[in-house]
Amino acid sequence: MRLSKKSVYALRALTCLGASTASEVVSIHAIARQERIPKKFLEQVLLALKKAGIVQSSRGKGGGYALRVAPAQVTLGDIIRAIDGPLAPLPCASAVSPVKCPGCLDVESCWLRGVMTEVGAEVSAVLDHITLADLCRRAALSQRRSPHVLMYEI
Amino acid sequence: MRLSKKSVYALRALTCLGASTASEVVSIHAIARQERIPKKFLEQVLLALKKAGIVQSSRGKGGGYALRVAPAQVTLGDIIRAIDGPLAPLPCASAVSPVKCPGCLDVESCWLRGVMTEVGAEVSAVLDHITLADLCRRAALSQRRSPHVLMYEI
DNA sequence: TTATTGTCTACCAATTAAATAGGAATTATG
C-alpha cells in the first residue's frame, strides 16, 4: 500500500508546474534542481505524465514542460495511476484492466476479487476527489513557513 | 498500492479458520493443502498473525491454529497491518509510527505528509469496517457455486 | 551551425518479496 518514489516525484514536479502560469514552460533541469530529484529519473517520470495526457512539452532551446489541463482538473488518482498503474489492491480487481491473479483458479468465482474490487473503488474515490489544485494550495501554504527551494547543484 | 501475496495468503488462511468452529484447531498442513499455499511460507504468515494476536496455536501432535477473536471482531485492516505493516501511503504518514521519508528535509513542514496522512486515514477507515466475518460469508457463498477445495498434494 | 532541450531504450544496482531449508521445542499416544 505504499506510494512509489516515482509517484512522489511526479506529485512534486506537478506542483512545481502548477505554481507556474499555464503558458510558461519549465525545464526538466529547473524542476530537478528545485525539487532535488535525479534529473534523468525525472525525465522518465515526466515522459510518463505526458503519455498520460497530464503535461505537454516543447523541445529545443527554451523548451520544457507545462500542465496540459487546469490543476483543478487533474486528480491525485490520475497522477498515481499514470505512474504506478491501477490503484486496485489486486490485479484482478482493476476496473480498467482486470487480469487473473497468479495462483487463483477462476477469476469469476473468486470471492477475494469481489471484496478487493470494492476496496479499490473506495480508494479510487478518495484519491479522485483530491486535485492538483489542492496540492498546490497546500504546498504554497507550507512553503510560506519553510521554503524548501534549495541552492544545491544537480 | 498492491496487496502482497503474503497478505492474500493470510486472508485465505483466516477464512479457512473462520469456517471452523472456534474450539477446533486446524493444522498448517491442512490449510496449505486446502488453499494451495506453500506450507513453509504459510508457517511464517501464521506466526505473524499469532504475534499480532489474531490467531492462537497449540503445539505438538494434534496441534494447529484457531482464531483468537471472533471473526466479526477482526478487520481487514488488522490483518493487512499485521502482515504488511502500516497502511499509510508514505512512511511519514503512518499514524502509529511516523518516520521521515528519505529525501524530504523536514517532516514537520512537508505538505505531502499532510495530504497523505489524510489519505491513509481514509483507506484505513475503509479496510477497518470490513470484518473477517464478511470475508467468510462471501467465501461461503462463492464456494457454493464453485468449490475450490482441491485434491492436490502439497 | 551550435547549444539546448526533450525522447527513447537499454542497462545496472539496490531493495524487497517470495520461497525454501533445517533444526529446536512441544505434545499426544502407544
Add this chain to the structure above:
DNA sequence: CATAATTCCTATTTAATTGGTAGACAATAA
C-alpha cells in the same frame, strides 16, 4: 520412554520490482 506430529524460529536462497544511470537521437531557437 520412544516416536511421530506438530508449531517455533532463523537463516538462506531466489525472483521480482524499484530506483537510478547512460547514451544516442531528434527537434528547435538563436
